[in-house]
Amino acid sequence: NSFHSFFLSFIFYCLFLFLTLKKRRSIHANRAGTKGFRAPEIILRERYQTGAIDVWSAGVILLSVITGRYPFFLAGDDADAIVELASVFGFDSISELAEAKKLSIVTNLPLTHKRPPLEVLCKMLNEETIKSWSDHDYKEAISLLKMCLKVDSSERITAEEALKHPFLLSLDDEDVSIATVTKEGEQKQKSSPQQR
Template identity: 35%
Template sequence: MPLHSSGIAIGGAGLLKSKGDRMQKREGPCVGTKGFRAPEVLFRSVHQGTKLDIWSAGATLLYFIIGRTPFAGDPDQNIKEIVKLKGSEDLWEVAKLHNRESSFPADLFDTKSLSPVKLRDWCSRNTRKLDFLEIIPQSLIDLVDKCLTSNPRLRISAEDALRHEFFAPCYETWRKQKLHRLRFSQESQDLGSTLTIPESSQSCSIVNKVQVAN
């Protein structure tokens, strides 16, 4: 069964190739560390925004979780590896979004459409340290999954990523530290006020010293 998109079967790559030959579509750069590049980079889109860094951050966290580069190989192989996680429909939609259908690996057209899998299940199959995976909180898995959203338009923003529940303990710690500093500052000010010698007392002290000197 060939790859489907929106219920319409794609018969093969030949039509796309001939169409691409006529249109001479522009290509964007495909730079970055292998295995950490976003789909729009792998498809050589000319529209590459800051969301590609969110994908790279997610891939870096995924590397931390499973202990190896998550998506290895050249751009075509990277796309095939991502398809195993995100599904072929997701990647095909990204290719269409960026007008880069011709960059979609040709051999994926003639295979059965692959469904996405849950990230934790994918990690279980690909990790080098299963014991470590078992202690990874679900909140981190969810954050990584949102960072690795195929469509950059739907991918989580940097601001929302920092507000994610995974970072809640950090914010709570910072809040407590801030309150502690404020209390310490206030107590220091109060103590300073208590130890300050009144102006009248200072004057008396000076007069006494002058009298003793005389």
């Protein structure tokens, strides 16, 4: 199933995160992360960050795959990043998170106050590809996406929980392979770990 082949790399990324996060408890890094993949707590400069920032990044990767948009977030600075997050997750949720950190966000931009449904956003941005997926696969992918992209890091799924999500577990039984192209333009197949 072509739907699952997109997510093999996502699984390995999550597995890497899980193994890394078992060792890491809490980090003190105000400005960590790659632009476009930084969690709201990084953008709002939360002093102590946990492995939840990596789960957010994995969620952004999943969002990019589902929507067919990479990079999904393009902000050049923190102010733009807040506007982008508010556009996708609703101004109220970003504002509430900021208030909990004793910050306030003021804007004259007409942002949506409530979180628009992610399943609607994804279908709007990549309807043709999503039509080729089964309803079950799409619902499971959106379920995992919502859990990875909780604005409040304390509500976000952990890497260990993500690896146990039905969407990723369903890949255990799939015959998944990834096509790669060499420098010479030849196509090669790489098999999944189950096929080796």
